[in-house]
Amino acid sequence: MSGGNSSGGAVLAQLMAQAAERGAELVTLRAIAEEAGELGATRALTRLGLADERAARDMAELRELLAAWRDAKRSAWKSVFGWLCALLLAVLAVKLGFAEFVK
CATH class of the missing domain: 1.10.287 (Helix Hairpins)
Structure with a gap:
């Protein structure tokens, strides 16, 4: 009103x-x-x-930044998980003697 x-x-x-x-x-x-x-x-x-008039634009930009942050965080966790899996496989290969099998 x-x-x-x-x-x-x-x-x-x-x-x-x-x-x-x-x-x-x-x-x-x-x-x-x-x-x-x-x-x-x-x-x-x-x-x-x-x-003020800029508030809607500011909020839209903040939402974009937050979405980008969430995407980056999700990608970082996926990367960490990938590296941990690779490290675990490497450790298992050494423990099970696959390193000597490859030689």
Whole structure:
């Protein structure tokens, strides 16, 4: 309903006064709840520094970075696992005497 922080507060105050005058009709209470939720969300985003035009782009970039980090981490673990398997096979080959068999 509202676009900004201060206008949201004014609209919310107006809706609350209207509810008090009219005996709090259901439609009015729903509008109050909607305005209160939007006002709270706007305040939270503002406190987090995510209320400007760049926020959506910044969040998209952060998601891309996080996805890249997860991919890199997954690849690193696969690499470590591969090297450990190769090392284990080499140790087994030496223990079982396959090194002499190859000579």
